[in-house]
Amino acid sequence: MQQEMAYDAQGQPHPVVDFHNDYGGAKFGFWVFLMTEAMMFGTLFLLFAIYFYRHTESYVASSGHLDVWLGGTNTMILLISTYTMGLGTMMLRRGRVRAAVLLVGATALMALIFLGIKAVEWNMEISRGIYPGSGVLDALDRGEILFFGLYFVMTGLHGLHVIAGVALMSWVLLLIRSGGIRPEHTIVMKNVTLYWDFVHLVWIILFPLFYMIGV
Amino acid sequence: MPSFYHETHTMFGHLRNPVLQWIFSIDHKRIGLMYMTLMFTLFFLAVGAALTMRAELFAPGAQFLEPQTYNELFTFHGVTMIFLFIVPGIPATLGNFLLPLMLGAHDVSFPRLNLISFWFYVLGVILGISSLVTGHGFADTGWTFYAPYSIRTDAHVLSTLSAAFILGLSSILTGLNFIVTIHRLRAPGMGFFKMPLFIWGLYATAWIQVLATPVVGITLLLVILERTLGIGIFDPTKGGDPVLFEHLFWIYSHPAVYLMILPGFGIVSEVLPAFTRRTIFGYHAIAISSASIAGIGYLVWGHHMYTSGMSDLARVIFSFLTFLVAVPTGVKIFDWVATMYKGSIVLATPMLWILGSIINFTVGGLTGLTLGAIGPDIHLHDTYYVVAHFHYTILGGVIFMFIGGLHYWYPKITGKLYDEGLGRIAFGLAFVGFNMLWFPMFLAGFFGNPRRYFDYLPDFTVYHQISGVGALLIASGLVMIVYTFYRGLRSGRDAGPNPWNATTLEWHIPSPPPLENFPKIPYVDFEPYEYEAGEPLVQFDENFRRIR
Ligand code: HEM
Ligand SMILES: [Cu+2]
Numbered sequence A: 001m002q003q004e005m006a007y008d009a010q011g012q013p014h015p016v017v018d019f020h021n022d023y024g025g026a027k028f029g030f031w032v033f034l035m036t037e038a039m040m041f042g043t044l045f046l047l048f049a050i051y052f053y054r055h056t057e058s059y060v061a062s063s064g065h066l067d068v069w070l071g072g073t074n075t076m077i078l079l080i081s082t083y084t085m086g087l088g089t090m091m092l093r094r095g096r097v098r099a100a101v102l103l104v105g106a107t108a109l110m111a112l113i114f115l116g117i118k119a120v121e122w123n124m125e126i127s128r129g130i131y132p133g134s135g136v137l138d139a140l141d142r143g144e145i146l147f148f149g150l151y152f153v154m155t156g157l158h159g160l161h162v163i164a165g166v167a168l169m170s171w172v173l174l175l176i177r178s179g180g181i182r183p184e185h186t187i188v189m190k191n192v193t194l195y196w197d198f199v200h201l202v203w204i205i206l207f208p209l210f211y212m213i214g215v
Numbered sequence B: 001m002p003s004f005y006h007e008t009h010t011m012f013g014h015l016r017n018p019v020l021q022w023i024f025s026i027d028h029k030r031i032g033l034m035y036m037t038l039m040f041t042l043f044f045l046a047v048g049a050a051l052t053m054r055a056e057l058f059a060p061g062a063q064f065l066e067p068q069t070y071n072e073l074f075t076f077h078g079v080t081m082i083f084l085f086i087v088p089g090i091p092a093t094l095g096n097f098l099l100p101l102m103l104g105a106h107d108v109s110f111p112r113l114n115l116i117s118f119w120f121y122v123l124g125v126i127l128g129i130s131s132l133v134t135g136h137g138f139a140d141t142g143w144t145f146y147a148p149y150s151i152r153t154d155a156h157v158l159s160t161l162s163a164a165f166i167l168g169l170s171s172i173l174t175g176l177n178f179i180v181t182i183h184r185l186r187a188p189g190m191g192f193f194k195m196p197l198f199i200w201g202l203y204a205t206a207w208i209q210v211l212a213t214p215v216v217g218i219t220l221l222l223v224i225l226e227r228t229l230g231i232g233i234f235d236p237t238k239g240g241d242p243v244l245f246e247h248l249f250w251i252y253s254h255p256a257v258y259l260m261i262l263p264g265f266g267i268v269s270e271v272l273p274a275f276t277r278r279t280i281f282g283y284h285a286i287a288i289s290s291a292s293i294a295g296i297g298y299l300v301w302g303h304h305m306y307t308s309g310m311s312d313l314a315r316v317i318f319s320f321l322t323f324l325v326a327v328p329t330g331v332k333i334f335d336w337v338a339t340m341y342k343g344s345i346v347l348a349t350p351m352l353w354i355l356g357s358i359i360n361f362t363v364g365g366l367t368g369l370t371l372g373a374i375g376p377d378i379h380l381h382d383t384y385y386v387v388a389h390f391h392y393t394i395l396g397g398v399i400f401m402f403i404g405g406l407h408y409w410y411p412k413i414t415g416k417l418y419d420e421g422l423g424r425i426a427f428g429l430a431f432v433g434f435n436m437l438w439f440p441m442f443l444a445g446f447f448g449n450p451r452r453y454f455d456y457l458p459d460f461t462v463y464h465q466i467s468g469v470g471a472l473l474i475a476s477g478l479v480m481i482v483y484t485f486y487r488g489l490r491s492g493r494d495a496g497p498n499p500w501n502a503t504t505l506e507w508h509i510p511s512p513p514p515l516e517n518f519p520k521i522p523y524v525d526f527e528p529y530e531y532e533a534g535e536p537l538v539q540f541d542e543n544f545r546r547i548r
Helices: A023-054 A056-065 A068-093 A097-127 A135-139 A142-178 A187-212 B018-023 B028-056 B067-103 B111-133 B157-184 B197-229 B242-276 B283-299 B312-340 B349-372 B374-380 B384-414 B420-446 B458-491
Strands: A005-007 A013-015
Touching: A023 A056, A023 A142, A023 A187, A023 B157, A023 B197, A023 B242, A056 A142, A056 A187, A068 A097, A068 A187, A097 A142, A135 A142, A142 A187, B018 B028, B028 B067, B028 B111, B028 B458, B067 B111, B067 B157, B067 B197, B067 B242, B067 B384, B111 B157, B157 B197, B197 B242, B197 B283, B242 B283, B242 B312, B242 B349, B242 B384, B283 B312, B312 B349, B312 B374, B349 B374, B349 B384, B349 B420, B384 B420, B384 B458, B420 B458
Parallel strands: none
Antiparallel strands: A005 A013
């Protein structure tokens, strides 16, 4: 389509931004969306901080129950996966579509492994009888109830974000196949990469808060 | 030129069925009108609930309502009015319709997302209303859902909470869309300080929507998890802290008050220049005060919690900050008064509503200051004084502004004129009725009548009876507006593009607007409100080149 112009009093043309095809708008919109996500997780971090301040000792004790090795492995996986995702975007921009597809696929795979490990961890807690509302947990100290309450809520919410990430990556793969994402048109891909960066960043904060204070 | 009523873009290309053309339309104007229809239906339902409460309160003692039913009624009334009507109200309806028109854009930045927000809204409404007919009746917590009661009660809180959560999502998406649209799609030449003031109101609102709503969203989600799984974050028996719920709730809900009022202020700043035929006084001050109200508004939530156990220092700080918000608000009101000073005021219906709203809002604002001060608040907390205060600001202020805006843009939206005589009578009924309805409640509250009770001591009878009569008056005024608008649609005269001699861009295109608003986008290198001898200074030819 032809570029639309607006003409000023001197008859000079000025380009009009076309909302159908507004790269800057799409990028900016996604940043605003990430701000809402940050506010949401920020609220939970605030709750974590307040209860940590009130029940420091039982927080440290409960943190000791979590498996640092599993959590740490997951941290490594996420770190590598943001790298592959970013590399994927770069490849696509250079026109190396095939490499990009492989890298996005690898990222999605790592996200799935992350979820698997997470499931194992949750299972360990649950088999010890520790889950929200359970008799075992409610019999523990108040700080521990709050710690595990927040643990399940926050890692759960983060897990949902990982699941959404896998869905988005599959969508990206479909779009690449159907030509919806091309080397000269990568905004969706970039936004998904940005999203994945955010998800990994949240985990980087979650990990020390939940796993390391007891070490 | 065919208008947007005749042709449209939809989510799925060309649809032939006219109903589907509406439901799937991604045209911001149609989406705005769909919101409008649904929201005003809900508004009248909530007014119905309010009239029922007022009837019950007409005499002391039980008349015809169970106490529990009364609790459900005021929750239904509050939830509907706040979450379904006034918080999303002006941005979703008039905002959606007008934002691209006033900016000189063909649509919002993300038209599909706009429609998706509308569907989320519909989903929220369905969830919210469904709890009326399923389970143990509607929620009975009040619209604030205070823990731990909201965790314990066996009324239907879950679906109401989820509804509020989804509505929050819808509101975030609208805000995001508006922010991006305002940043990206202003017509060439239109700097931020050449935007109409309604847009400034929407802009400040959109940032609050985006930054505050997620906080309440996650808080409500925690209450949901609390009820279903028993996580214990706000449950005192498990070590959780219910006062934290109040903090998190009001961190959103106080700024939400500005979500309601800032777009209303924007409407005032549009209507005043048009009916005084003058440039608005203090354009920059009004624009910047919107932004600073939004900013300071974040820091004052604690004034809702003076009686829930805070340190004295915290109370003093919150009280001070609360007073601080009055400053930018006062700036606006002085600017409006200065605009009217020596202007040739045209007392058409929109102007009457705006004048009425300024009066009511001033009463609401000043009584708000007594509540912001710690001493009086301890006395007045949870009495009818508070109820009167917020109805003065929201109903008498925001809704009056909203209705003024509806009258003002009615010719643009429909292409027709409504009957001025009917419009003025409706305003008279509503204004007198409103003050009769709520002024006595200041007194009742001051003398100690607590709120949220279905009964009261006989001493307060006279206040409640005056109030009851006022409620009937305002309700008939509201019904009359609907009739006026309906009559205008049927038999109103054609409005022409600019019946009010207004200056902003939307008045330079035909009424109702064509599908993509502007045949050609204009170049905007002039101030939004410029008059010369009572006529708009700037004029365009049909190709949107300046001819004056
Ligand atoms: C015809 C107009 C209206 C009438 C007659 C009316 C009447 C009432 C009454 C009788 C109560 C209950 C007071 C109590 O028992 O504590 C109430 C509460 C309330 N009203 Fe209205 N009202 C009207 C309009 C509005 C509007 C337009 C809004 C907001 C947009 C609104 C928001 C509220 C809220 C938030 C509550 C508190 C509910 C709660 O305690 O949870 N009202 N109203
Ligand atoms: Cu407040």
